[in-house]
Amino acid sequence: ENKVKIVREGGLPPLIALLSCFNLRLLELATAAIMNLATNPENKVRIAQRGGIAPLIGLLSSSNDLVQEQSMGAICQLAMNAENKVKIVREGGLPPLIALLSCFNLRLLELATAAIMNLATNPENKVRIAQRGGIAPLIGLLSSSNDLVQEQSMGAICQLAMNAENKVK
Structure with a gap:
């Protein structure tokens, strides 16, 4: 290859x-x-x-x-x-990724939500994403008109919810 x-x-x-x-x-x-x-x-x-x-x-x-x-x-x-x-x-990587969750470029939103969803599978990162303010924009994207953005935001939130501290935020 x-x-x-x-x-x-x-x-x-x-x-x-x-x-x-x-x-x-x-x-x-x-x-x-x-x-x-x-x-x-x-x-x-x-x-x-x-x-x-x-x-x-x-x-x-x-x-x-x-x-x-x-x-x-x-x-x-x-x-x-x-x-x-x-x-x-x-x-x-988190600050620019989280900042891109508020952008208007649909392709960037798709990629940013995918990246955060991937990063959120790591236990340390679950806490850091929440500490850096990543939860609120992900919740906001649940009402996106783009199915992929919506799905990946939900995937990230599901991963973040596996951390006890994040469940109360």
Whole structure:
């Protein structure tokens, strides 16, 4: 599979380095490539090991919708790995993810709710999501007209409700 070959043959370090470049087109292409590479379980681990999480989190605040969506897509994929769930939160991923729960871009909402739902399966993260103010916007999204946003918000709330402290918030 090409996704594994690209990483094994050294493609990841230059792609991660491009996440810090100022050329918008290169940034769009680099985030797209990393998002696609992150769909492979082995690559999820390697992207994190190579320091890819922090720059992707930084790009969640990009003014470019495509860069933002692709960075979010990569984070969403990376959040499916148990170790990455912890790393994403420790590296500052919750504030921008929770902020994106209030955005008007439907694709970003879909990705943000999916990422938070994935992160919320970790016991530590259940508490941190609540502490960072993630419960109220998730509840607000239960009335979204988008079925996927609604479903993923409910999934996240179900995960958060498994923590005793969150049940009374």
